[in-house]
Amino acid sequence: MRLPQFDYKGPDTLEKALDLLSTHAQDAKILAGGTDLLVRMKKGLIAPKTIISLKALNELSYIKKDKNTIRIGARTCLADIIASDSVRKEATALSTACERVGAVTIQHFRGTIGGNILQDNRCFHYNQSAFHRSGRQACHKDGGKICYARDESDRCNSTCQSDGATALMALGAKLVLVSKGNERTVALTDFYTTDGIMPFAMEPTELLKEIIIPVEGGKSSYQRLAYRSAIDYPIVCAGVLLKASAKKDTIEDARIVVGAMGRAPLFLAKESSELKGKSFTDTKAFQKAGNGAMNSASTFAVHNVGSTLEYRCATVSEMVFRALQEAVAEASKA
Amino acid sequence: MEKLNIILNINNKPVDVRITPNDTLLEVLRDHLDLTGSKESCGEGVCGSCTVQLDGKPVRSCLTLALEAEGLKVRTVEGLADGDKLSPLQESFVNHGAVQCGFCTPGMLMTADALLQQNTNPDEDTIKKALSGNICRCTGYSKIVEAVAHTAHPDDQCPDCASGIKSCCKTKE
Helix, strand or coil: CCCCCCEEECCCCHHHHHHHHHHHHHHEEEECCCCCHHHHHHCCCCCCCEEEECCCCHHHCCEEECCCEEEEECCCEHHHHHHCHHHHHHCHHHHHHHHHCCCHHHHCCCCEHHHHHCCCCECCCCCCCHHHHHCCCCEHHHCCCECCCCCCCCCCCCECCCHHHHHHHHCCCEEEEEECCEEEEEEHHHCECCCCCCCECCCCCCEEEEEEEECCCCEEEEEEECCCCCCCCCCEEEEEEEEECCCCCEEEEEEEEEECCCCCCEECHHHHHHCCCCECCCHHHHHHHHHHHHHHHHCCCCCCCCCCHHHHHHHHHHHHHHHHHHHHHHHHHC | CCCEEEEEEECCEEEEEEECCCCEHHHHHHHHCCCCCCCCCCCCCCCCCCEEEECCEEEEHHHCEHHHHCCCEEECHHHCCECCECCHHHHHHHHCCCCCCCCCHHHHHHHHHHHHHHCCCCCHHHHHHHHHHCCCCCCCHHHHHHHHHCCCCCCCCCHHHHCCCCCCCCCCC
């Protein structure tokens, strides 16, 4: 498969990259690793006129740990995150999630954390070759007015299958977005639109610069289900963060996030708050949280990522339950 | 469309190539330089048959723009052997029958070679994890894993046999 033609820009400072982005905003795409972008270009889903490569921007590749936060540069490759001791210790869910992305051969150079968060939503009716798509009317994401995943839907139902975003949302991460002369910080929970065509609430002139993970002594876990353990997107995944009370036997605060079930990772506020004050040994409460998560997430999911909808919905509760148990085991150890 | 001249370091030799920005590293290797060892199969980073090493790390060349490989050391399967003398890893693949149709072999070799540079005596789980990004449709994985395990110790027991988990070496003549 040949790539379509484009102009290649390789800025060597962030300032130059933002300049280029503000000039070419409407028809430019950022290239970090290319595992998502180049595949979509090869399939003819997008054809940007300009590619702005972050290859020379080593200033965006770092992991910094200070007292209350871990800051990760957007172009940091997944292998560096997996190898980082502070991420493994303080943000276990992210470390596990990065390990599950692609395979070892994709995690260095090509797979970056920024690219993992900003990978486009997927749907097996949309992510197909130009030949396959030419045999039927275009769907919403392809510029048409039909949704093949949900009958009579007036908008795109493509699914966010990012491992990194699910784990980071559970960890309560924030994103730093920069554009020429402007910088803003947005919580990952507020970063998503409810539209599958453009799932991210960011301007075309904006660039993801940094991910900030708050570190407040909680224990996190990430669980995912996919057909193959390597080179496959999750069909269901769950990230959990638990904070233990001073006595280390009850849950002071919890965050449950379910991924690959909707247009964005779903933060389940009700199920999370119900866990507050529950004992570490209260497996019934964990099961209830899992079932609650299944009910809430099922309303958003459509049959568009591989496995049947019934199977995906049924396994949400188990993923959440396992993640909770693992986080509790870690928390009671500490 | 504008053509660019770039210099790539391929198997420790500087090579001058004239490319367009949308050429992938794989296309440059195969079509411009006749290094047809690296194969194109899926073209979207799933199968691993196009794996080459960039600065010693295995990378999908079908998802790497040739422009992005400038300034890095590219090593392809052609760079493994020294003239007619096969590398120990290639030798081990031959001796263990780890090659069936051979289409996945260049990618397997480059991934396994990168693993062995970091860890000279990997156990089976480590090898399986490292090779998980390479698909073989002849389903010959066990021979490949065995071949990699015995590269460092061709006449010796592999780590799994030495610790009594398996007995592949004991049955060998």
